[in-house]
Amino acid sequence: MVPRMQETQPLNDVWRFCGMQKNDSEQFAALLLVTKVVQAGAIDAKTRRRIFDAVGFTFLNRLLISRTPDGCPDHIFQALGLTLLACFCTDPSLAAHTQVLNKIPTLNEVICRQHQDNLAMKPVIEDAYQCLFAIAETPAGQQHLLDHGSVSALCLTYQSQNHGHSRALQLLKILLNTMGFQCWKKSKSELMDVFCMLCREFCQSEDSKKFELCEILSFFLPSPPSLTSSPLGIECLKNTYTGLSSILKSKLTVSQRDPALKLSSCLLSDYGIDWILADSRRARSKFLSLLVNLACVEVRLYLEDTVLEEDERQAVIAACYGIIEFGMMTCINAETLLLTQEQKLQLIDIMTEAFGAVVYYLKQVDLERMHSPFIFASVRILSAWLAEETSSLKQEICDLLPFLVHYARSLFSGKVEINQLSCQIAKIRLSEDSSKSAWPRDVLRFLLPGLCHLTAEEKPREILIKEGFPSLLLLYFCSQWEAFNSNHQSLPNHTDVEMSIQTSCGIFLNLVVTEPDLVRQEDCFSSLLSLLMKSAPSLVVNTDHLVLAANFVTLGLMIYRILSNSSVLSTPVVSTFFKSAIHLLSNAHFIKANPEENTSNIAVTGQYFRCWDEISELWFLGMQAFASCLPLVPWLPQLVLESGWPRNILHLLDQASPTSVDMELVTAFQGLLLQLAKHSRQCEDLILSEGGEQKANLYGMAALEQHLQGK
Secondary structure: OOOOOOOOOOEEEEEEEEOOOOOOHHHHHHHHHHHHHHOOOOOOOOHHHHHHHEEEEEEEHHHHHHHOOOOOOOOOOHHHHHHHHHHOOOOHHHHHHHHHOHHHHHHHHHHOOHHHHHHHHHHHHHHHHHHHHHHHHHOOHHHHHHHHHHHEEEEHHHHOOOOHHHHHHHHHHHHHHHHHHHHHHHHHHHHHHHHHHHHHHHOOOOOHHHHHHHHHHHOOOOOOOOOOOOOOHHHHHHHHHHHHHHHOOOOOOOHHHHHHHHHHHHEEEEOOOOOOOOOOOOHHHHHHHHHHHHHHHHHHHHHHOOOOOOOOOHHHHHHHHHHHHHHHHHOOOOOOOOOHHHHHHHHHHHHHHHHHHHHHHHOOOOOOOOOHHHHHHHHHHHHHHHHHHHOOOOOHHHHHHHHHHHHHHHHHOOOOOOHHHHHHHHHOOOOOOOOOOOOOHHHHHHHHHHHHHHOOOOHHHHHHOOOOOHOOOOOOOHHHHHHOOOOOOOOHHHHHHHHHHHHHHHHHHHHHHHOHHHHHHHHHHHHHHHHHHHHHHHHEEEEEEHHHHHHHHHHHHHHHHHOOOOOOOOOOHHHHHHHHHHHHHOOOOEEEOOOOOEEEEEEHHHHHHOOOHHHHHHHHHHHHHHHHOOOOOOOOOHHHHOOHHHHHHHHHHHHHHHHHOOOHHHHHHHHHHHHHHHHHHHHHHHHHHHOOHHHHHHOHHHHHHHHHHHH
């Protein structure tokens, strides 16, 4: 006989009752009673744990795999086991237990099974979903679900519209939100089938479900070029566009419009304008203009009227930032013919108003709120604007510069932490194998292009100097150079690091050219010179980084002109640096024969030609700076002479057709040859012996000709 138990008996005695039973029959009967208590929900965590300790997994495992005896309801053992398992899974520590994770295949099988109208199985399915959701909430649970095929099982469940298919979609949404790339990699076919099904529903639905699907599609969106590379994907995009168009062209409440803006932002970010599959170019341009206008209006309404508090709409405004940024890139890209000039001007005007609202919002930020990912997103979108447009909102931007410098310093110094979720909200692209700390504090990466423009203007430059920006930039420069110089050049962000270093060099060049007294007064410039001179030689010999090498050499020469009397560097280091500078500057040109016209021209060498648009200004500035260093370093002319550079220049001029040589190049050569002749008798003799006086006359090098004639 199984001891009877009154339902009024205290719950904390249940666990003891389970443990008293001596065989399977008694324990099974006891568990039936326990199940009633569990299903009633009147159980606390302590009692739940005691029940688990009494039952354990051994008997539970037998319940899940044992066949139901003849004459008993189907799946009664499994139903009892899943009810208990669902109860145990409400304890996070139990949900992460190996024995629970081992049940994932069984849970997948339960939710996929076709049950038709069997009402008795619905509670079993609900219990299975409760277990799956509990597992997904554990730190490693989602990976286990992925590894055990739950994504495919959930997709099949939704396609079959089995009982609980809405919960399957909800769980898929959770998995895709955090592990989207891995989910698509493992179950691409099944996810694509569900995505197509959702797109069709989204296009055809005319009730509230349309807005629910709009939000869900953002999570299911596969990475490019999955949709544009197949007819099935194109159909999905067309259905998505049709559904979004009907939403955004209607009068909607905020809650209805927000999901549409989020989905549009994701589509623009991943697929550009290719997803706007309207019938004509005019319709496409009108839809894009509508999107950008709506995003700008939302940004203004929120940022100009809201109180500085965290709320759920910030994610929507961050999505609007993405739409505005795409609109901005479309307007400035001359190759994009989608928008007319009139449409571009209209969009630029409304975007300027939106960025005015961003500036207004950031001016109100206090120190306690700098951890907010929305602040990061706002600074990032403003940085994108500043990189392209510094003539608008000049005074407002100048007023905001102290905050931007302080914010950048706070993040860089580690006073503000931005985690992985924050990176997503702030629209920072992290690769699947990136660590959480890949770019969390690198707001300067976004700010640098705009600051490069601003340091060329007197007023913003004065503000940046006053706020100590040069010292901050040096710290950032050093950290980026260390990252670049590490053994992780295969990382996805390596190109970003190189670009940040180059842009930093551009800012330093602006400061060196316009503020020579600052260079003499601030210690950071002597530290920068030391880094440049020690690092340039390794870059110059690597043609893969020619642009970066040109930046290092030119900036180093420009600073050395001002700090030549400083004892910051030893002679060997300076000598090695100048050898590298000679190598970089002297190898830029060669004689190119033109057989058809029986002439020869001075042309840019192949390795330089590939990036000449990026380095030509640096090369000419470097030539000028090198020439101005010759009077400052007594042994430098001899070093140049030994390199053979002067003779090579004269040979270039001798073989070329004078009318074919650009005057800017002639001026650069004259500046170098003149300084060599003035400060080295040996160099002067070489120039004269190579017909320098005649060449000076032939190419219009008046200053050089006059000096040589005076001798």
